Amino acid sequence: MRWKKTITMVEAHAEGEVGRIVTSGVIDIPGNTMLEKMNYINEVDDSLRRFLVFEPRGYAQMSTNLIFDAPNKEADIGFLILQGDKAHAMSGSNSICLVTVLLETGMIEMKEPETIVTIDTPAGLVRASAECNNGKCERVTLDMTTSYADQLDAIIEVEGLGAVSVDIAFGGIFYALIDPAQFDLKILPENARQLVDIGTRIHKAVNSQLDIKHPELEDLKGISYTMFVGHDDDGVMKGATILPPGRIDRSPCGTGNSARLAVMEARGQVKVGQSLKARSIIDSEFQVEIVAKKTIAGKSGILPRVSGRGWIHGIHQVGVDPSDPYPLGFKVSDCWGDAFDLLS
Structure with a gap:
């Protein structure tokens, strides 16, 4: 195996909606705020989004989430949501997946019975309160943006x-x-x-x-x-x-x-x-x-x-071989629908 790029994700779902959390292989995205980072992906270079979201490394019915050191120092983590069309500013289900993964993998220390995680998103700060018991993040409550x-x-x-x-x-x-x-x-x-x-x-x-x-x-x-x-x-x-x-x-x-x-x-x-x-x-x-x-x-x-509640259901590592003819993936309308003009 001779991958030139390797990215590891923890896979989770929140009440059925899959949100993969990238835990290694992505260092940063240009931008001084989470909104600027989102705009960089949407307006300058979306190759990372396509690599992670499109087939064969991704699929239509999921999101892939990037995490960073938070530009806003009031927050614990910075967060971007990648989907089939573009990067988005906020998602409740993906935030629940994020907090569940951060706490259950030990990326942020879990404190029982409650752990507070403040998330820096392009839409503003989101405060997450996680109910924790016996090492499990049982429920995440999000105080959303206005x-x-x-x-x-x-x-x-x-x-x-x-x-x-x-x-x-x-x-x-x-x-x-x-x-x-x-x-x-x-x-x-x-x-x-x-x-x-x-x-x-x-x-x-x-x-x-x-x-x-x-x-x-x-x-x-x-x-x-x-x-x-x-x-x-x-x-x-x-x-x-x-x-x-x-x-x-x-x-x-x-x-x-x-x-x-x-x-x-x-x-x-x-x-x-x-x-x-x-x-x-x-x-x-x-x-x-x-x-x-x-x-x-x-x-x-x-x-x-x-x-709502989230559950980890897997660990996923993806990469690209230098000879792979689809380094940024592909999409076909049988799975990806016919709304191609909504995809960037």
């Missing part, structure tokens, strides 16, 4: 669908939130392909028709994902986040539910301190709540809290 409702009941024209109503909200990244009843659909595994198709069309239309940008972090603009929002028969919140290149988040989605809570608060549908369950398409659950209201650049917003 979230807010940006546009309620926005109407867009979508190819093949006509006029569609969406809510635009920020939960660490921007979302278009969609009521699937507009399409006579429920959030069920057997409807996954239809939800992905519709969500992908709406994603394209939203970013081409609406002006969406963060009021303080000017490099955060446009929606990252769409999310279908509804309820199960027992009244529990149900959601399905559609991620490029065309697949559904297996977890209930931390940033998506932060955005959803912001919209619900703006409509008077939830109160500060009210604890709710958020359920995924595979029926895994997060606990979510609003900790407080907060103003962001004159806009009314909230501080969301998201709680």
Whole structure:
């Protein structure tokens, strides 16, 4: 074996959503802040993302996460999420995977019954509180960045669908939130392909028709994902986040539910301190709540809290032989969907 690059990852999932944590082989990415590091990957050189995320070393239904010494000295760790289309600013499920891996591998000392880990993300600082018992990180609770409702009941024209109503909200990244009843659909595994198709069309239309940008972090603009929002028969919140290149988040989605809570608060549908369950398409659950209201650049917003569980399920080492014809990987639409124009 004659690899010219070797990267080791610990693999974990948070309520079903896979988030691999790179633990060796990546020293740093240029940039003085996590936002600058994210922009370097997205705008200057994304070869590392493609190497880790595309086949044969990666696959569509997962994220790969980079960790660094935190540029913000108030934080314990810096964190970037790599996915099929680009690097993203924040992810709740991946943050749960991150904290679980850091503590259970000893990269950060586990303190029982609670360990606090502060994460430096491109969207801001996230405080994680881990419930720990007998060497196991049993649950991670995230105090997320300020979230807010940006546009309620926005109407867009979508190819093949006509006029569609969406809510635009920020939960660490921007979302278009969609009521699937507009399409006579429920959030069920057997409807996954239809939800992905519709969500992908709406994603394209939203970013081409609406002006969406963060009021303080000017490099955060446009929606990252769409999310279908509804309820199960027992009244529990149900959601399905559609991620490029065309697949559904297996977890209930931390940033998506932060955005959803912001919209619900703006409509008077939830109160500060009210604890709710958020359920995924595979029926895994997060606990979510609003900790407080907060103003962001004159806009009314909230501080969301998201709680879920993570499990380590493997250790993975990848490399590239100098003669490998696919050093940066490849993607084929049978697995990666047909939304290639959403992939960079």
